[in-house]
Amino acid sequence: MNTETNSIRVEIAGENALIIYFGDKTDPRVSSQVQQAVTILETELNGKLIDMVPSYASLLVIYDQLATDHLEVRRCIRELLSKLDNSESSEGNLVILPAYYSTESGPDLEALAQRADLSIEEVIKIHSEMEYRVYAIGFAPGFAYLGEVDARIAAPRLATPRTKVPRGAIAIADRQTAVYPAVSPGGWNLIGLCPTRMFDPKAEPTMPVQVGDRVRFNPISREEFFAQGGELGEIR
Amino acid sequence: MSGFKVVQPGLMTLIQDAGRFGHHRIGLTTGGPLDALAFKWANRLVDNPVNTTALEISFGGLVLLAETDAQIVLAGAQMPLKINGVEQDRWHAHRIKAGDKIEVGFSAQGARAYLAVSGGFQVEHSFSSSATVTREGIGGFTGEKLKQGDYLNCKPPMKHKGYRLPETHRPDYSDNVTLRVITGYQQQAFSDYQKRLFFSSEYKVTDRADRMGYRLAGPEVKPALDGILSEGICHGAIQIPADGQPIVLLNDRQTIGGYPKIGSMIALDTARMAQMLPGSRISFDEISIDDAHNLHCLAHIRFNNTEPEPVD
Numbered sequence: 001m002n003t004e005t006n007s008i009r010v011e012i013a014g015e016n017a018l019i020i021y022f023g024d025k026t027d028p029r030v031s032s033q034v035q036q037a038v039t040i041l042e043t044e045l046n047g048k049l050i051d052m053v054p055s056y057a058s059l060l061v062i063y064d065q066l067a068t069d070h071l072e073v074r075r076c077i078r079e080l081l082s083k084l085d086n087s088e089s090s091e092g093n094l095v096i097l098p099a100y101y102s103t104e105s106g107p108d109l110e111a112l113a114q115r116a117d118l119s120i121e122e123v124i125k126i127h128s129e130m131e132y133r134v135y136a137i138g139f140a141p142g143f144a145y146l147g148e149v150d151a152r153i154a155a156p157r158l159a160t161p162r163t164k165v166p167r168g169a170i171a172i173a174d175r176q177t178a179v180y181p182a183v184s185p186g187g188w189n190l191i192g193l194c195p196t197r198m199f200d201p202k203a204e205p206t207m208p209v210q211v212g213d214r215v216r217f218n219p220i221s222r223e224e225f226f227a228q229g230g231e232l233g234e235i236r
Numbered sequence: 237m238s239g240f241k242v243v244q245p246g247l248m249t250l251i252q253d254a255g256r257f258g259h260h261r262i263g264l265t266t267g268g269p270l271d272a273l274a275f276k277w278a279n280r281l282v283d284n285p286v287n288t289t290a291l292e293i294s295f296g297g298l299v300l301l302a303e304t305d306a307q308i309v310l311a312g313a314q315m316p317l318k319i320n321g322v323e324q325d326r327w328h329a330h331r332i333k334a335g336d337k338i339e340v341g342f343s344a345q346g347a348r349a350y351l352a353v354s355g356g357f358q359v360e361h362s363f364s365s366s367a368t369v370t371r372e373g374i375g376g377f378t379g380e381k382l383k384q385g386d387y388l389n390c391k392p393p394m395k396h397k398g399y400r401l402p403e404t405h406r407p408d409y410s411d412n413v414t415l416r417v418i419t420g421y422q423q424q425a426f427s428d429y430q431k432r433l434f435f436s437s438e439y440k441v442t443d444r445a446d447r448m449g450y451r452l453a454g455p456e457v458k459p460a461l462d463g464i465l466s467e468g469i470c471h472g473a474i475q476i477p478a479d480g481q482p483i484v485l486l487n488d489r490q491t492i493g494g495y496p497k498i499g500s501m502i503a504l505d506t507a508r509m510a511q512m513l514p515g516s517r518i519s520f521d522e523i524s525i526d527d528a529h530n531l532h533c534l535a536h537i538r539f540n541n542t543e544p545e546p547v548d
Contacts, residue, residue, distance in 0.1 A: 011420055011421060011423075012420035012499075013468070013473065013500060014470040014471065014472050014499075014500030014502075015418055015500065015503065015525065015529065015532060016470075016529075016532070017470035017471075017500070019420075019468065025465065050257050050258070051257055051259070051260045051261075052260065052261065052468075053467075053468025053469075053491055053492060054261065054468075055465070055468055055492050056465045056466060057467075058465070058467040058468065059468070060468025062470060065529055065532045065533065066532075066533065066536060069529055070529065136466055136492055137261060137262055137492075138263045138466065138490060138491045138492030138493075139263065139490060139492070140490075141264050142262060142263055143263055145466070182373075199263075201363070206262055207262055210261065210262075
């Protein structure tokens, strides 16, 4: 066992759920272990699982109490941990998301640049040069937490969340970035808009990304944004 | 078309099946009935498979006009059921004819009742379920609660049986109960004193109690942590935000979150809690995961081996 696996803990979450902690901070290596665990447990506990929730450094495993119990699931997890040692770290797909960065599409871009003592162009360059990892999906259907944003453009959540953030809004909160999959309330700093639908119940697949994938934003012009079906939407 | 016209939708009536499972990875929650036992009984009393699409009526006020012959049943909270103005027994299947008016009044005790129809309501599935989650805009009719003028399609089978559940088997929805909690998650971040406080105090159901979660009010419980890296939240998880007031997360919860959790309430008891109205008092009992597992399996066996009585 290497040092990483020694720090893995399993805790009870609920009557039919265990949670595996692979670490306690945002780290691509830890995230990769979470992904491997999802794949292995799906096979090992086939037909006995109800659902799984992978997140930054943990995996919630929800099982069917009429088909298995916490003892068997714990044993499977122990076996899984020995397999993790030998696996290569997983590299998800690279997904390019078009991004129309501007003060029109990103009402917080200017304030964020000022606070960071950077020009708007520099903020855009820093945000779009980084390759992000999808650490978790949650909050709302299709909301993918991407990390980590360069520390220079990290920004705290707004003191007063907006009541209406448009679909496609590219946003930053602390060292996380995301694209709002639907119109919703939100307290993240808006820096642009993405014309790609992040969640479409009628599409297959429903989402362009999954946990473990890599994402890069590709700056596009206003014209390209509209040509790709983008809409400005209402911000309140 | 055959089915039911929604004359009056009630405060919140939702199309539900057993829930949406296997889609947490794209951020979809489970939805489904808050009181799974009453929901399953409703379906069984009209001879449906237990996960058939039915209506969850919160607090009452639903009026339907039948445009089909069918059997219907109302199970769960004490909402008076009237068919063509005549009060009828709950937990009891009733034959109705096209033209009949079905009224579900406001609850005398309990908060959720389930109206099932023989053959089930025919609703398009999204992500393998008809369960309505309004927060996500998914399931039911475009993810919304029932509105006046909605039409509930159904195709009642030609021959169907109806049953009644003897009174001794009907759950009681009295208040002031002790609900069972398994300690887990960040429980180590709660000192022995904080845990004793939690398990020995009485909490009140606040008016911020909905399908997402029940906010409780009582002595403040403080973990040694402010927040954690966002992680998966299971059904019944008890989250303790900065104000120290517990929130028990239910069917429409967010799938991930970053508040410390002391443990989780068992599903048999979240069902009881979801029948309580604001102001009800509850307290908690600690239970082991082994005991919780046994209780769940026993409840399943009890349900399967309780024979309802055939009617007409």
